[in-house]
Amino acid sequence: MNTAKRAAQLLSSHNVTSLFDSVEAFLFDCDGVIWKGDKLIDGVSQTLEMLRSKGKKLVFVTNNSTKSRRQYAKKFNSLGISVREDEIFSSSFAAAMYLKVNNFPREKGGEGILEELQLAGYTGLGGPEDGEKRAEWKSNSLFEHDKSVGAVVVGLDPHINYYKLQYGTLCIRENPGCLFIATNRDAVGHMTDLQEWPGAGCMVAAMCGSTEREPIVVGKPSTFMMDFLLQKFQVSTSKMCMVGDRLDTDILFGKNAGCKTLLVLSGVTNQSTLEDPSSTIQPDYYTSNISDCLHLLGP
Amino acid sequence: MNTAKRAAQLLSSHNVTSLFDSVEAFLFDCDGVIWKGDKLIDGVSQTLEMLRSKGKKLVFVTNNSTKSRRQYAKKFNSLGISVREDEIFSSSFAAAMYLKVNNFPREKGGEGILEELQLAGYTGLGGPEDGEKRAEWKSNSLFEHDKSVGAVVVGLDPHINYYKLQYGTLCIRENPGCLFIATNRDAVGHMTDLQEWPGAGCMVAAMCGSTEREPIVVGKPSTFMMDFLLQKFQVSTSKMCMVGDRLDTDILFGKNAGCKTLLVLSGVTNQSTLEDPSSTIQPDYYTSNISDCLHLLGP
Numbered sequence: 111m112n113t114a115k116r117a118a119q120l121l122s123s124h125n126v127t128s129l130f131d132s133v134e135a136f137l138f139d140c141d142g143v144i145w146k147g148d149k150l151i152d153g154v155s156q157t158l159e160m161l162r163s164k165g166k167k168l169v170f171v172t173n174n175s176t177k178s179r180r181q182y183a184k185k186f187n188s189l190g191i192s193v194r195e196d197e198i199f200s201s202s203f204a205a206a207m208y209l210k211v212n213n214f215p216r217e218k219g220g221e222g223i224l225e226e227l228q229l230a231g232y233t234g235l236g237g238p239e240d241g242e243k244r245a246e247w248k249s250n251s252l253f254e255h256d257k258s259v260g261a262v263v264v265g266l267d268p269h270i271n272y273y274k275l276q277y278g279t280l281c282i283r284e285n286p287g288c289l290f291i292a293t294n295r296d297a298v299g300h301m302t303d304l305q306e307w308p309g310a311g312c313m314v315a316a317m318c319g320s321t322e323r324e325p326i327v328v329g330k331p332s333t334f335m336m337d338f339l340l341q342k343f344q345v346s347t348s349k350m351c352m353v354g355d356r357l358d359t360d361i362l363f364g365k366n367a368g369c370k371t372l373l374v375l376s377g378v379t380n381q382s383t384l385e386d387p388s389s390t391i392q393p394d395y396y397t398s399n400i401s402d403c404l405h406l407l408g409p
Numbered sequence: 410m411n412t413a414k415r416a417a418q419l420l421s422s423h424n425v426t427s428l429f430d431s432v433e434a435f436l437f438d439c440d441g442v443i444w445k446g447d448k449l450i451d452g453v454s455q456t457l458e459m460l461r462s463k464g465k466k467l468v469f470v471t472n473n474s475t476k477s478r479r480q481y482a483k484k485f486n487s488l489g490i491s492v493r494e495d496e497i498f499s500s501s502f503a504a505a506m507y508l509k510v511n512n513f514p515r516e517k518g519g520e521g522i523l524e525e526l527q528l529a530g531y532t533g534l535g536g537p538e539d540g541e542k543r544a545e546w547k548s549n550s551l552f553e554h555d556k557s558v559g560a561v562v563v564g565l566d567p568h569i570n571y572y573k574l575q576y577g578t579l580c581i582r583e584n585p586g587c588l589f590i591a592t593n594r595d596a597v598g599h600m601t602d603l604q605e606w607p608g609a610g611c612m613v614a615a616m617c618g619s620t621e622r623e624p625i626v627v628g629k630p631s632t633f634m635m636d637f638l639l640q641k642f643q644v645s646t647s648k649m650c651m652v653g654d655r656l657d658t659d660i661l662f663g664k665n666a667g668c669k670t671l672l673v674l675s676g677v678t679n680q681s682t683l684e685d686p687s688s689t690i691q692p693d694y695y696t697s698n699i700s701d702c703l704h705l706l707g708p
Contacts, residue, residue, distance in 0.1 A: 148548045245567065247600045249447045268544065270574070270615075272567040275607045279597070297621050298578070301546045308574045308619035316569075319614025320607035322596050 118373060118384060121397035126406040129395060133370060134349040135167035137339075139330075140182075141174055142355035142377020143400060147302035150189050151376050153401025158191060160404055167343055168197055171352070173294035173329040173359055175202040175265030175310065178225035199339055201293035201310075201329030202226040205263045207338055208291060208328045241269025245276050255280040264317050264325065265293035266310040268301075279320040290321065294329030296359055300377055330354075331362035353400060355379055357391040370394050417672060417683060420696035425705040428694060432669060433648040434466035436638075438629075439481075440473055441654035441676020442699060446601035449488050450675050452700025457490060459703060466642055467496055470651070472593035472628040472658055474501040474564030474609065477524035498638055500592035500609075500628030501525040504562045506637055507590060507627045540568025544575050554579040563616050563624065564592035565609040567600075578619040589620065593628030595658055599676055629653075629662035652699060654678055656690040669693050 119125060138144060144154050161168060170182070170193065177185065179198045186193035206226040245253060255277055262278045282290050296309035314325055328334045336347070347368040354360020355377025364371035373393040375381055383389060384396060397403075418424060437443060443453050460467060469481070469492065476484065478497045485492035505525040544552060554576055561577045581589050595608035613624055627633045635646070649668040653659020654676025663670035672692040674680060682688060683695060696702075 147546060245606075247446060247567070247606070249602055251601065252603045253601075253606075268546070268571040270569065270571055272569055272607070275569070275611055279607050279611075280604075295618070297619050302550065302552075303548055304551045305579075307544075307546070307552075308571070308578050308615075312574055312578075312615050312619035315618025316607075316611050316615035319594070320596055320611035 116392060118393045118396045121372065121395045121402060121406060123406050123408075125395065126403065129351065129370065129372075130164070130166075130403075130407065132349065133166065133351045135169055135343055135345045135351075136161060137169045137171050137350055137352045137364070137369065138400075139352075139354035139356070139360045139377075140170055140172040142300045143353060143374055144170070144191075145189065146300040146377070147304075148189075149303040150191075151399060151401075153399065153404060155189075155191055157401045157404050160407070167345060168193070169199065169339060169343065170197060171199045171330065171335060171339070171363070173201045173296050173310065174299065175200065175205065175293035175329070176268075177202065179203050180225065196342060199335045200226070201265060201335075204328040204335045204338075205265070205291055205293050208326070208334065209261055209263075209289075212289070240274055240277075241271060243271065243273040245271075245273040253277075253280070255284075257285055259285055259288060261289035261291055262317070263291045263293065264310070264314050266296075266299070267313050268307075270313050270316070275316060275320060278317055282317070282321045282323055290317065290323050290325045292325035292327045292329075294359065295327060296356065298378065306378060330359040331366055333363065333367045336367045357384070357389055357393070361393045362391050364393070365391070372397065374398065374400055376400075415691060417692045417695045420671065420694045420701060420705060422705050422707075424694065425702065428650065428669065428671075429463070429465075429702075429706065431648065432465065432650040434468055434642055434644045434650075435460060436468045436470050436649055436651045436663070436668065437699075438651075438653035438655070438659045438676075439469055439471040441599045442652060442673055443469070443490075444488065445599040445676070446603075447488075448602040449490075450698060450700075452698065452703060454488075454490055456700045456703050459706070466644060467492070468498065468638060468642065469496060470498045470629065470634060470638070470662070472500045472595050472609065473598065474499065474504065474592035474628070475567075476501065478502050479524065495641060498634045499525070500564060500634075503627040503634045503637075504564070504590055504592050507625070507633065508560055508562075508588075511588075539573055539576075540570060542570070542572040544570075544572040552576075552579070554583070556584055558584055558587060560588035560590055561616070562590045562592065563609070563613050565595075565598070566612050567606075569612050569615070574615060574619060577616055581616070581620045581622055589616065589622050589624045591624035591626045591628075593658065594626060595655065597677065605677060629658040630665055632662065632666045635666045656683070656688055656692070660692045661690050663692075664690070671696065673697065673699055675699075 179195045182198045183195045203226045259281045262281050281288050292314040295311040297311040298306040299309040301307040350369040352364025352369045353372045361371045371393040373396040376399045478494045481497045482494045502525045558580045561580050580587050591613040594610040596610040597605040598608040600606040646667040651663025651668045652671045660670045670692040672695040675698045
């Protein structure tokens with residue numbers, strides 16, 4: 111317990127103006143901030159419009175790797191919010207960029223990560239069709255894997271199964287130099303509006319359990335994505351505010367990168383968790399919902 | 410690195426007699442010692458016969474939870490080895506005994522653990538039929554779980570899926586006082602003769618990843634099973650020898666319980682791993698295969 115930690119301030123009409131005046135770009139987490147599952151959180155649309163009208167840059171930084179940037183832009187638009195692909199930084203994109211920066215030739219990943227990998231020029235194996243594959247224990251029969259796979263990318267995967275676990279485990283244990291990349295390690299997330307579900311932290315832990323290896327994490331709280339964000343938006347991180355619902359990913363990411371931080375209580379963190387002495391990661395500000403900004407800033 | 414560790418002695422004609430004369434009961438791990446998958450390891454049958462003919466007690470202590478004691482006895486007999494149910498101490502049995510000792514009313518486990526739970530008088534949920542269940546993210550729809558479940562038992566499960574992970578996660582996170590029990594945490598095991606596969610450590614880690622909780626481990630290296638073994642066999646642990654292929658489960662279990670320890674190189678540990686300075690757990694003796702005892706002890 112760090113007794114010297116600085117407690118978060120409740121966002122109020124007294125401090126909201128100085129925060130907004132000092133910030134040029136707002137970085138938003140999505141699950142639990144913008145939406146829960148397929149439902150927009152109340153007032154999000156008007157809040158984002160207000161911020162754009164005031165000339166603020168908007169960026170969406172999500173650890174959920176089940177969609178590519180194109181698929182995220184489509185989801186935003188289907189919910190009535192106009193967002194461009196280049197305003198979205200997903201952990202699926204981060205995984206593809208990590209491979210590109212490290213010049214790796216092939217990979218075996220899971221899920222919607224594949225579209226980002228393809229866009230970055232990679233040949234991906236795996237994906238949804240492996241969800242129905244079965245791995246059977248048979249005498250005299252070898253479970254074969256591609257020995258040229260140079261990276262295993264693990265993200266949120268509702269189609270997790272023993273086939274994929276054995277495939278990834280064999281690549282990591284037996285292919286020389288094979289990378290083990292995790293999009294993120296969120297324990298749970300609001301995959302639906304009514305409840306939380308196991309997150310990528312569950313699948314990543316499973317792979318750690320069988321390989322006894324630790325992954326390279328490219329999503330929040332790692333600041334790997336920030337380099338790409340800074341290339342796109344010429345804004346100093348001290349003039350950015352990271353808005354999220356998780357202390358150990360969003361708020362830590364913001365702090366690691368030197369941004370201001372705002373916790374919203376509309377997702378996985380409630381006020382008692384925030385105020386618990388074991389919560390050593392504290393945001394600069396907190397509020398119940400991003401639409402509070404609308405009321406606090408006034409007409 | 411513990412430089413003061415005592416290096417293992419190769420079993421030889423010089424030390425084998427004193428080991429055998431001082432031991433009344435041999436405790437054997439199964440996977441990688443007795444068999445690999447469904448194939449007996451060479452010479453096992455004759456070795457066990459020789460030990461019985463010399464009046465040694467034989468006990469089989471396995472972390473593999475996919476079978477009940479009855480199913481294990483059947484497997485031994487189908488491979489031509491006569492073993493009684495009460496000579497078998499499996500982690501499935503240990504999980505059931507843990508619940509019994511702690512007087513818990515119901516549980517949600519996985520797999521062949523269910524038979525042991527039923528024998529111990531428990532109502533189990535889950536099992537192979539849940540392997541085909543799917544968990545879908547749907548708006549306005551709640552994934553329901555039984556709020557009376559008092560324990561989640563996680564073991565080796567080749568039918569791992571998102572449905573089971575969400576079910577177990579909800580019980581552990583939301584049911585007051587719900588226990589999280591792991592049969593064992595073996596990273597990998599010789600589920601087939603030709604290669605290793607993810608072990609219970611993989612499924613247990615997945616559940617740790619989503620719940621951010623640590624389990625109670627009832628299998629090796631925990632000595633929980635030893636109490637039941639001592640009730641059955643009136644032999645002091647100093648007159649027992651634990652024979653296994655894993656340093657971090659079998660050999661550590663033997664050392665924790667005060668037994669002599671013999672590592673066999675017929676499973677997951679090879680000589681270079683044994684001799685690596687990072688291997689701080691060292692057996693008293695090691696040999697390539699349990700049938701070496703036959704040759705070393707002579708006719």
